[in-house]
Amino acid sequence: MAIDFEVESDYQELLDWAREFVETKVSKVDLIWPHDTYKDMTPQQRAIIDPLKAQVREKGLWACHLGPDLGGKGYGQLKLALLNEVLGTSRWAPRIFGTQAPDTGNAEILAHYGTDEQKQRYLEPLLEGDIVSCFSMTEPQGGADPGVFTTAAVQDGDEWVINGRKVWSSNARWAKFFIVMAVTSPGAPLVERMTMFVVPAETPGIEIQYNFGVAGEGEDDTSEALVKYNNVRVPSTAILGGVGHAFAVAQTRLGGGRVHHAMRTVGNAQKALDIMAERALSRSTKGTLLADKQSVQQMIADSYIELASFRLLVLHTAWKIDKLNDYQKVRLDIAAIKVQTARVMQAIAMRAIQLHGALGTSQEMPLMGFLNSGIMLGLADGPTEVHQTTVARQLLRRYKASPSIWPTSLIPNLKAQAEQELFGEVFTQVVPES
Numbered sequence: 001m002a003i004d005f006e007v008e009s010d011y012q013e014l015l016d017w018a019r020e021f022v023e024t025k026v027s028k029v030d031l032i033w034p035h036d037t038y039k040d041m042t043p044q045q046r047a048i049i050d051p052l053k054a055q056v057r058e059k060g061l062w063a064c065h066l067g068p069d070l071g072g073k074g075y076g077q078l079k080l081a082l083l084n085e086v087l088g089t090s091r092w093a094p095r096i097f098g099t100q101a102p103d104t105g106n107a108e109i110l111a112h113y114g115t116d117e118q119k120q121r122y123l124e125p126l127l128e129g130d131i132v133s134c135f136s137m138t139e140p141q142g143g144a145d146p147g148v149f150t151t152a153a154v155q156d157g158d159e160w161v162i163n164g165r166k167v168w169s170s171n172a173r174w175a176k177f178f179i180v181m182a183v184t185s186p187g188a189p190l191v192e193r194m195t196m197f198v199v200p201a202e203t204p205g206i207e208i209q210y211n212f213g214v215a216g217e218g219e220d221d222t223s224e225a226l227v228k229y230n231n232v233r234v235p236s237t238a239i240l241g242g243v244g245h246a247f248a249v250a251q252t253r254l255g256g257g258r259v260h261h262a263m264r265t266v267g268n269a270q271k272a273l274d275i276m277a278e279r280a281l282s283r284s285t286k287g288t289l290l291a292d293k294q295s296v297q298q299m300i301a302d303s304y305i306e307l308a309s310f311r312l313l314v315l316h317t318a319w320k321i322d323k324l325n326d327y328q329k330v331r332l333d334i335a336a337i338k339v340q341t342a343r344v345m346q347a348i349a350m351r352a353i354q355l356h357g358a359l360g361t362s363q364e365m366p367l368m369g370f371l372n373s374g375i376m377l378g379l380a381d382g383p384t385e386v387h388q389t390t391v392a393r394q395l396l397r398r399y400k401a402s403p404s405i406w407p408t409s410l411i412p413n414l415k416a417q418a419e420q421e422l423f424g425e426v427f428t429q430v431v432p433e434s
């Protein structure tokens with residue numbers, strides 16, 4: 001019997017250390033600089049953050065999503081999932097542990113497809129947490145449907161020239177390089193139509209037309225951007241993974257990343273549940289505690305049940321990734337957790353807000369932030385509906401259509417078959433075909 005819900009004691013000790021470290025130290029940084037996780041650090045921030053990063057390194061927990069060839073521990077997705085559950089409770093923890101999205105995904109792309117020069121120039125400082133990067137794919141006229149992307153790169157001798165516009169290019173204003181997806185073979189089938197380029201931020205022609213924020217971001221902290229590429233020239237070595245291979249390259253950043261997002265959400269949703277439980281035990285109305293009201297008990301019970309089942313689904317997916325070592329074989333599972341990540345966060349955040357009354361909607365509590373993150377998780381990296389389609393398509397491959405106009409589970413026909421098998425009677429279809 002191999003199913004075992006225990007974590008090896010050595011790794012459990014590391015997780016316990018990480019939890020205490022995030023709760024007692026990193027959470028303080030979250031309170032002081034809630035909006036600065038992607039910016040260049042000020043000297044004051046460096047003085048506080050660098051020693052924290054050093055402690056993480058000392059414990060061997062720095063950037064451990066990386067494979068051993070890049071200095072990572074090769075922990076595998078299951079162990080990483082458990083660590084991400086801890087990191088999800090804090091804004092700064094991913095940066096302090098060297099696992100901040102989208103930089104982690106961009107780092108994986110560079111590690112797989114970058115030249116030695118690109119790795120030295122970008123990957124090393126990115127892994128050090130000294131720079132941030134931008135993934136520039138979505139366009140104003142469409143995000144979920146890459147078939148409508150028009151930003152194009154045209155070859156000119158040994159160079160490529162990129163023209164077009166991208167939006168939702170997160171952290172463009174602070175990024176030192178951009179990974180840009182551009183059409184290179186307009187007439188080709190979609191999966192071969194686009195190519196991924198790495199473009200240094202200082203390349204002439206990159207124009208940030210407009211910075212805007214997600215709900216809750218202050219004017220100086222807006223992290224999103226509309227970026228125009230005006231005759232942006234890059235050498236052929238800027239191509240990542242070969243001409244026409246953008247989708248395969250994009251896959252590199254998404255598989256493991258979705259498990260990490262899901263487990264960070266487990267950590268965040270647990271925090272919302274903790275806050276909700278404390279409030280239920282602290283607030284009385286009409287002479288009894290909220291915790292004693294049946295409807296509140298239902299809210300708390302449903303939140304626990306949804307979170308506990310989601311956590312198991314994510315851990316099972318991570319386990320399958322480690323076991324099968326082939327992301328194609330876990331597409332259904334990864335799409336399923338992507339759908340559930342947004343739903344669980346939204347549902348638990350909504351209940352926590354409701355239970356806090358007006359206070360829950362205010363900036364005095366982190367609950368609206370949790371709800372916003374749940375809503376954004378249902379869009380960023382592909383909307384829920386697209387992932388539902390993947391789940392359904394993958395699942396339906398396991399089934400066949402009924403050979404009859406009637407379902408194979410039609411009871412009268414099944415009963416007749418059973419009688420034939422058990423009593424040797426001649427089988428006749430009880431409900432006729434026509």
Ligand SMILES: Cc1cc2nc3c(=O)[nH]c(=O)nc-3n(C[C@H](O)[C@H](O)[C@H](O)COP(=O)(O)OP(=O)(O)OC[C@H]3O[C@@H](n4cnc5c(N)ncnc54)[C@H](O)[C@@H]3O)c2cc1C
Nearest residue numbers: 135136137138142143144168170376379380381382383385
């Ligand atoms: C916080 C945040 C950060 C982001 N960061 C980045 C980034 O760094 N880089 C980047 O390139 N992009 C980024 N994005 C963009 C993200 O990838 C897109 O929002 C996403 O792909 C959806 O595209 P869209 O917003 O254009 O929505 P649309 O494509 O316009 O879809 C809108 C809605 O239409 C419906 N819909 C769409 N397609 C289908 C379908 N096939 N079946 C059924 N219904 C459908 C769904 O309800 C969907 O929510 C970010 C988004 C957010 C919210």
